[in-house]
Amino acid sequence: MLYRYLLKPILFRFDPETVHDTFIAFGEFAGNFPPLRALIRLTYDYRGKSIARVVDGITYRTPLILSAGFDYNGRLTRILPAIGFGGVEVGSVTARPCEGNEQPRLTRLIRSKSILVNKGLRNDGVETIIARLKRTPRVPGFVIGVSIARTNDALSASNEAGIADYVESYRRLSEEGIGDYYTINISCPNAFGGETFTTPELLRPLLSALRQVPSKKPLYLKLPISLPWEKLDELIAVGIEFRISGIIIGNLQKDYSTLDFRKEAPKDYRGGLSGLPTKARSNELIRLAHAKYDSRLTIIGCGGILTPEDALGKIAAGAELLQLITGMIFSGPGLLKKIANAIAR
Numbered sequence: 311m312l313y314r315y316l317l318k319p320i321l322f323r324f325d326p327e328t329v330h331d332t333f334i335a336f337g338e339f340a341g342n343f344p345p346l347r348a349l350i351r352l353t354y355d356y357r358g359k360s361i362a363r364v365v366d367g368i369t370y371r372t373p374l375i376l377s378a379g380f381d382y383n384g385r386l387t388r389i390l391p392a393i394g395f396g397g398v399e400v401g402s403v404t405a406r407p408c409e410g411n412e413q414p415r416l417t418r419l420i421r422s423k424s425i426l427v428n429k430g431l432r433n434d435g436v437e438t439i440i441a442r443l444k445r446t447p448r449v450p451g452f453v454i455g456v457s458i459a460r461t462n463d464a465l466s467a468s469n470e471a472g473i474a475d476y477v478e479s480y481r482r483l484s485e486e487g488i489g490d491y492y493t494i495n496i497s498c499p500n501a502f503g504g505e506t507f508t509t510p511e512l513l514r515p516l517l518s519a520l521r522q523v524p525s526k527k528p529l530y531l532k533l534p535i536s537l538p539w540e541k542l543d544e545l546i547a548v549g550i551e552f553r554i555s556g557i558i559i560g561n562l563q564k565d566y567s568t569l570d571f572r573k574e575a576p577k578d579y580r581g582g583l584s585g586l587p588t589k590a591r592s593n594e595l596i597r598l599a600h601a602k603y604d605s606r607l608t609i610i611g612c613g614g615i616l617t618p619e620d621a622l623g624k625i626a627a628g629a630e631l632l633q634l635i636t637g638m639i640f641s642g643p644g645l646l647k648k649i650a651n652a653i654a655r
């Protein structure tokens with residue numbers, strides 16, 4: 311109520327990225343300030359019967375993970391457990407720091423319940439993020455995954471340099487023991503050129519190179535939702551060849567015709583859509599992947615979880631874990647407890 315009727319109307323008057331940066335600063339401060347953290351926990355944390363899940367050897371207190379892109383610099387790992395999250399996917403991180411694309415990087419499409427994302431992988435770079443996560447005391451039982459992408463700069467534009475870039479981040483994270491699981495984000499385009507790794511011909515050498523890095527931790531592949539199922543299926547088959555533990559379905563929606571209010575978005579493509587426009591397609595793909603790969607792969611459902619019913623819909627489609635961002639931005643941190651209660655029921 312507080313968020314919806316007081317905070318949100320004020321916050322939504324300001325530039326989304328400024329609000330985001332303010333929230334990160336507040337969340338980081340609250341996480342390190344025990345009285346405020348305790349107050350937030352009292353208000354927002356889930357305290358019902360256990361809905362814990364063990365997935366690929368990792369225990370999640372709740373099956374709810376903050377999806378990649380919100381806590382991209384790993385600053386919120388101490389406050390997120392207090393609002394009902396079982397884990398966070400930090401990143402996407404890249405081997406070198408990235409400024410990101412030119413502003414505006416985020417645009418709210420309020421009536422369509424979506425955010426137009428054109429962030430261009432803005433992040434502090436893997437070394438800074440490793441150092442930050444190392445010096446931040448961990449909250450016991452809270453899972454930290456790390457999403458890895460290719461640096462968005464001219465140096466990593468070629469496919470070979472792109473692969474080396476992914477490998478560098480993965481190797482450094484593994485060496486330092488940072489991250490409980492890793493996700494390879496293959497579908498972010500590089501503004502400086504080069505392909506995304508969304509064909510079997512490109513994905514195979516990427517996974518082959520990543521598999522040279524010694525690691526026993528689960529490795530997931532985050533899939534685009536804009537490809538036909540047959541194409542995705544080919545990518546999943548390559549993933550299985552290289553013993554990935556699972557797939558995240560999926561990333562942002564590129565098709566603007568899925569917007570309820572098409573006019574809210576610019577005419578030409580300027581980034582992917584989150585929230586409601588991703589929901590139907592993500593659910594459809596989860597269902598197809600579940601029917602074919604159920605026992606062989608973990609499926610993490612992501613895209614358009616705006617209500618507890620949406621979360622249950624993803625579980626019914628075959629997802630074992632859930633990831634979200636936009637629902638929390640539109641409904642506030644109280645959404646997590648509501649979802650957790652619905653799962654418990």
Ligand SMILES: Cc1cc2nc3c(=O)[nH]c(=O)nc-3n(C[C@H](O)[C@H](O)[C@H](O)COP(=O)(O)O)c2cc1C
Nearest residue numbers: 377378379401402495561584585613614634635636
């Ligand atoms: C602001 C923002 C930034 C994002 N950045 C990333 C990113 O860096 N890496 C990634 O894999 N996905 C990124 N995404 C996509 C989300 O992780 C998620 O796949 C997508 O938003 C669908 O979930 P949602 O509808 O719950 O937001 C981003 C999404 C948003 C809204």
